[in-house]
Every structure is written in structure tokens, then in C-alpha cells.
Amino acid sequence: MKHLDTDYGPSVVRTSELGTIYLNVQPHSLTISQELQATFAFDGEGRPLSCFLDGRNYRFGLSGAVLLKTTHPDGKLRRILDPAEAEALAATVHARATRIANAIMHGRSPALRAWLERVVAWDRTRRAEACQAFAATYSPISIVPPDHYQAVVIQATEGCSWNQCSFCSFYRDRAFRIKSPAALQEHIVQVKALLGRGLALRRSIFLGDANALIVPQARLRELLAVVNAAFPPTATGGPRGIYAFLDIFGGEIKQVADYVELKQDGIQRIYLGLETGDEEVFRMLNKPGSPAECVEVVQRIKAAGINVGVILLAGVGGVGFAERHLSSSLTTLQAMNLSQGDLVYISPLIPPATSDYARQMQGVQPLDTAAMQAQLAALRSGALTASNAQARVALYHIEEWLY
Ligand SMILES: C[S@@+](CC[C@H](N)C(=O)[O-])C[C@H]1O[C@@H](n2cnc3c(N)ncnc32)[C@H](O)[C@@H]1O
Ligand code: SF4
Structure with missing residues (x-):
């Protein structure tokens, strides 16, 4: 298993509980993928940027809005999720990322552990605070x-x-x-x-x-x-x-x-x-x-x-x-x-x-x-x-x- 003490880039962690986890650590973004089936990207604050889930791509805005992009037989579909859907998706992403973070936390470098902790801390309360800060800004x-x-x-x-x-x-x-x-x-x-x-x-x-x-x-x-x-x-x-x-x-x-x-x-x-x-x-x-x-x-x-x-x-x-x-x-x-x-x-x-x-x-x-x-x-x-x-x-x- 590769330890991410100093190096950026991709690495693979095999877990008994969640299967293979792929990490990609870039200077300012962190991508976590479970079995390449579900992929989540975060900024340095641990705030979700995008995800690929159930065959659909989503982008998360600073405002709290979420854009769905998927392919449809008639062409590409782009849709801003309604607030309830966006909140449900954000909660799912947080729950899944938290599970993965907790499963792989042990043995990571202090810097990466701190980053994973920020992902875990970006919960419903933190999301609501960020949306309010956005509206005030x-x-x-x-x-x-x-x-x-x-x-x-x-x-x-x-x-x-x-x-x-x-x-x-x-x-x-x-x-x-x-x-x-x-x-x-x-x-x-x-x-x-x-x-x-x-x-x-x-x-x-x-x-x-x-x-x-x-x-x-x-x-x-x-x-x-x-x-x-x-x-x-x-x-x-x-x-x-x-x-x-x-x-x-x-x-x-x-x-x-x-x-x-x-x-x-x-x-x-x-x-x-x-x-x-x-x-x-x-x-x-x-x-x-x-x-x-x-x-x-x-x-x-x-x-x-x-x-x-x-x-x-x-x-x-x-x-x-x-x-x-x-x-x-x-x-x-x-x-x-x-x-x-x-x-x-x-x-x-x-x-x-x-x-x-x-x-x-x-x-x-x-x-x-x-x-x-x-x-x-x-x-x-x-x-x-x-x-x-x-x-x-x-x-x-x-x-x-x-x-
Ligand atoms: C903010 S607007 C224009 C910027 C600048 N005020 C101007 O008029 O040159 C940016 C562009 O969005 C596009 N746009 C605005 N309303 C649109 C619409 N209903 N459908 C497609 N494109 C639109 C236009 O091409 C427009 O130039
Ligand atoms: S000038 Fe104003 S109203 Fe006209 S296209 Fe640009 S943003 Fe829209």
C-alpha cells in the first residue's frame, strides 16, 4: 500500500469493507473513487466539487445549487436540481465520503488525514452555513x-x-x-x-x-x-x-x-x-x-x-x-x-x-x-x-x- 506522506498523484487502497478505493491527491483538489463506480471530488476545504454516481455526473456550486449532466437518447440533459434533491444528493455524498474516509484514514499522512477530516466535517450544518455565507457575499x-x-x-x-x-x-x-x-x-x-x-x-x-x-x-x-x-x-x-x-x-x-x-x-x-x-x-x-x-x-x-x-x-x-x-x-x-x-x-x-x-x-x-x-x-x-x-x-x- 502506498503511503501519501509527501507525494501527490494517484494511489490505490484496498479495503475489506468498501473494496478498492482510488485516491487522487492534487495540490488543491482531492478525488476519491470507490471501485471506479462512484467518484467524489473535493476542494481544499472538503467541500464537494463534483461527483459521478449511478451513471450521472453532478457539479456542486458554491451557492449550494447542483447541476446534473447526463446523456439522454435525445441528447445531453442539463438540469439544476431542485433544492430538496440537491440536499438529498449532498447528504448521500457526505455519508459515502465519510464512510470511505473513516475506512482509509489510518496510515495516511497527517496532511491527507487533515484533508479527509475536512471532507467529513463538511456536513449538513457546514453546508447550510456555506449557503448563507454565499447569499451574504x-x-x-x-x-x-x-x-x-x-x-x-x-x-x-x-x-x-x-x-x-x-x-x-x-x-x-x-x-x-x-x-x-x-x-x-x-x-x-x-x-x-x-x-x-x-x-x-x-x-x-x-x-x-x-x-x-x-x-x-x-x-x-x-x-x-x-x-x-x-x-x-x-x-x-x-x-x-x-x-x-x-x-x-x-x-x-x-x-x-x-x-x-x-x-x-x-x-x-x-x-x-x-x-x-x-x-x-x-x-x-x-x-x-x-x-x-x-x-x-x-x-x-x-x-x-x-x-x-x-x-x-x-x-x-x-x-x-x-x-x-x-x-x-x-x-x-x-x-x-x-x-x-x-x-x-x-x-x-x-x-x-x-x-x-x-x-x-x-x-x-x-x-x-x-x-x-x-x-x-x-x-x-x-x-x-x-x-x-x-x-x-x-x-x-x-x-x-x-x-
Ligand atoms: C450576460 S450576456 C451578454 C454580455 C453583455 N452584456 C453583452 O450584451 O454583450 C452573455 C451572453 O449570454 C447569451 N444569452 C443571453 N440570453 C440568452 C438566451 N435566452 N439564450 C441563449 N443565450 C443567451 C447571449 O449570447 C449573451 O451575449
Ligand atoms: S446587454 Fe444586458 S440585457 Fe443585453 S444581453 Fe447583455 S446582459 Fe443581457
Whole structure:
């Protein structure tokens, strides 16, 4: 039997009671698997991150929410569990992990024993406390780009300054607000307390919420200084680089020189929802600006040496606009001169039932599954060509977001 006194990595422990247990100790995460049938991953606090149980994959959010991902004959199924299901699953994971931890504890290194003890201590009470701490720290974090699902979210602002796009219901329930530097500092103290050792697993900083970069330049730089002071680069992991959304309404105001300053302040990539390159569809969506203005903003951002993430909505405009949406979107992407480090995300439209979009589109034939798949494929391959294979192109499934 391998003793984990000093070394990280995988090891195997055979027990008479629970069969073979596989451990994988990484600097900031611990994975425990029983007979490779049930697998549980934890952060440094002993808080569950994910599990594979009864053929299903689950991800645990800091908020207490749990996302189920499984394959279904019709395709992948993604669903946020209802609170009772989430609590029952968390209790099962805790009970199973506790049994395993107790069975293998003897003979482990002091550091690993302490970690297993933290897993055991993450019980119902601890979970409830963590959920309360989350609610006191954050206002709801509606969405971030997929490459920042492992970010630490810092809400320098809350909500969306525009909040009127017809298809988007992410921030309708709250007013936009910009935090003061003092309030941001206090927020970061709470975030760090909430994450504890789990902070080391977070790879980047995502500056919330929907368009944090709309903040006037002087105030934005003050806020970025607070963030940078709170997260100095370390050799032991933790978040690196700052990322944020921008809608082009705010983007019109900042010039190349402003973006150069933001790059100096650590901004690595800015994400913009172009949604469509077709002017008429764009207007129908009630996005601020126009596709042409979006191109200008992207060029300014890129001239400052900051990368962009451009988001397109697949299916928007239904069957009637499908061809125009596809061709104009690809032409618009091409005009952006995307390069290495840039991203194009394609988000299949999920119209909220009560949205302005749903009302507008009454009588418009939505894409059926096959047409949606065809448009997704055409947008994906077209986006790659439009960027001369420089940008990375990926799908953006908004239902997969969980923090
Ligand atoms: C927070 S939003 C946009 C960020 C920024 N405020 C902007 O407008 O550019 C992130 C992305 O989520 C996607 N999104 C919003 N609502 C959606 C919906 N109902 N279905 C699919 N994707 C949606 C859009 O593509 C949007 O650009
Ligand atoms: S798409 Fe962006 S700008 Fe439009 S309402 Fe949603 S978050 Fe705000």
C-alpha cells in the first residue's frame, strides 16, 4: 500500500469493507473513487466539487445549487436540481465520503488525514452555513463565459446597465449598481472567506456582472486596483488575469488609450454579445448599438492588445432569418480580424417564455432540432474560417452555468 506522506498523484487502497478505493491527491483538489463506480471530488476545504454516481455526473456550486449532466437518447440533459434533491444528493455524498474516509484514514499522512477530516466535517450544518455565507457575499451571478466557469467572480458591479435585450432575462430582477472601492474591498474579503482553501483552484478573476467595463474609466481603474491588490500573483496557484463582459453601448465610450490602461490593469479578454451580424435581427433583439459598431469596438480593444470573446446566438430570427443571420454573422466576424487568443462562442437560443423576444416572435417559425443543429455546425465551421482558424470556436450552453 502506498503511503501519501509527501507525494501527490494517484494511489490505490484496498479495503475489506468498501473494496478498492482510488485516491487522487492534487495540490488543491482531492478525488476519491470507490471501485471506479462512484467518484467524489473535493476542494481544499472538503467541500464537494463534483461527483459521478449511478451513471450521472453532478457539479456542486458554491451557492449550494447542483447541476446534473447526463446523456439522454435525445441528447445531453442539463438540469439544476431542485433544492430538496440537491440536499438529498449532498447528504448521500457526505455519508459515502465519510464512510470511505473513516475506512482509509489510518496510515495516511497527517496532511491527507487533515484533508479527509475536512471532507467529513463538511456536513449538513457546514453546508447550510456555506449557503448563507454565499447569499451574504454575492447577489445572484447569472452567467459568465464558459472559459471562466472556474473563475473567482468578483462583483465590482451588479446587474446589467442596459437590461433591455429582448431575449435576455438574466438581470431583469435587479437594478444595475457600481460598487465603491471600499464596498468592493469588503466584498473581496467575504469572497476569500467563503472560498477558503478553495480559492487556489480558481484559475481567473471574472469581473461581474453583465457589463462591468461600462464603469467610467477612472472609477474602473480604482476598482481594478482593489482587485489587483487583493489577488497578487502567487507561485501556489489561485486566480490569474481579469476578464469581463462589455456590451457595445459601454464600449462606444472607451478609446484605444483607455483599453491600453485596462490591459496594464490586468484585463486579458473582453466578452461581447454580438448575437447576430444581421442589422434587422440585431434591432429586433433590442441590443444597444449595431453590428458595425460592434466591429469598431472589437478593433479598438484588439488594437490595445486585449483579446476578445464574441458571442453569437444560434437560432435567433427563426427560419425566416436563418440564412441572413448565418451569412451576416460570418461576414461581421471576418471584419473583426480575430486572432490567436480570441474566442467565438455560439449560444443556442433558449427564449425565456415570458420574454419580449417570445412575444415578438409569435408567428415566426423557430428552428426545429435538426435546423438548429445545422445552423450550429455552419456557424462553428464558418466562424473558424472567418477568423482564418486563429480564434477558438466553441459552444456556449447557458444551462451549464453554475457557480
Ligand atoms: C450576460 S450576456 C451578454 C454580455 C453583455 N452584456 C453583452 O450584451 O454583450 C452573455 C451572453 O449570454 C447569451 N444569452 C443571453 N440570453 C440568452 C438566451 N435566452 N439564450 C441563449 N443565450 C443567451 C447571449 O449570447 C449573451 O451575449
Ligand atoms: S444581453 Fe447583455 S446587454 Fe443585453 S440585457 Fe443581457 S446582459 Fe444586458
